[in-house]
Amino acid sequence: MTISRDAVLDWLKAFASTIHENSGYLTQLDSDIGDGDHGANMNRGMQAVLAVLPSVADKDIGSIFKTVGMKLVSTVGGASGPLYGTMFMQMGSAATGKMELTLDDWIAAMQAGYDGVVMRGKAQGGDKTMVDALEPALNMLKAKRDAGASIAEALDAAADATKQGMEATIPLVARKGRASYLGERSAGHQDPGATSSWYLMRTAAQTWKQAS
Numbered sequence: 301m302t303i304s305r306d307a308v309l310d311w312l313k314a315f316a317s318t319i320h321e322n323s324g325y326l327t328q329l330d331s332d333i334g335d336g337d338h339g340a341n342m343n344r345g346m347q348a349v350l351a352v353l354p355s356v357a358d359k360d361i362g363s364i365f366k367t368v369g370m371k372l373v374s375t376v377g378g379a380s381g382p383l384y385g386t387m388f389m390q391m392g393s394a395a396t397g398k399m400e401l402t403l404d405d406w407i408a409a410m411q412a413g414y415d416g417v418v419m420r421g422k423a424q425g426g427d428k429t430m431v432d433a434l435e436p437a438l439n440m441l442k443a444k445r446d447a448g449a450s451i452a453e454a455l456d457a458a459a460d461a462t463k464q465g466m467e468a469t470i471p472l473v474a475r476k477g478r479a480s481y482l483g484e485r486s487a488g489h490q491d492p493g494a495t496s497s498w499y500l501m502r503t504a505a506q507t508w509k510q511a512s
């Protein structure tokens with residue numbers, strides 16, 4: 301079983317819808333420990349992505365991801381624009397020429413995207429950022445692959461791991477991004493970027509399981 305290009309496009313649309321529906325919630329989370337714009341930032345970016353998707357829908361998955369990344373960099377702003385933008389651009393490099401993705405291809409893309417986020421933002425696990433959600437997702441995908449799991453099973457487990465990583469940001473004190481300005485007062489709040497990253501992994505699992 302593989303992830304088709306159409307399934308990739310459907311995932312991006314599902315992520316855009318989920319961001320749109322939860323924009324208020326993401327903004328509320330960001331109001332608690334940041335400047336209250338994460339929902340609006342991500343929604344602006346993903347609406348711009350939706351508008352550009354038809355123009356690249358017949359290209360390879362790498363080109364689609366690169367286009368998404370460039371759109372996010374140019375429209376999202378804030379910390380999350382360059383971070384999500386880099387993630388998709390690096391995923392695009394890893395998926396160059398691919399018309400479908402195996403589980404190994406998806407893991408390679410996620411690894412490249414994750415490495416891009418870390419290189420760009422210099423956050424480590426435990427700093428209360430989107431890295432805390434993406435790291436367990438990637439680790440779980442690898443563990444499931446090594447155990448011989450199906451793509452559907454691996455995606456589901458990765459989405460669950462992302463959720464746990466997101467929830468684990470609540471007690472943390474932020475060490476990167478705007479939330480770090482609050483110091484100890486950032487504890488007790490869920491990180492907005494980790495929350496949007498959970499939507500990313502959850503919509504991947506939901507969309508790609510249906511397609512398989």
Ligand code: ADP
Pocket residue numbers: 330334335336337338341342377378379380381383417420421422423428429430431476477478491492493494
């Ligand atoms: P801004 O903080 O510029 O207003 P957003 O509100 O859109 O940008 O995004 C905030 C999110 O970005 C945080 O919740 C966090 O998950 C993520 N973030 C901020 N700085 C970093 C970093 N250095 N590394 C990884 N993620 C980061």
Ligand code: MG
Pocket residue numbers: 330334335336337338378478
């Ligand atoms: Mg913000």
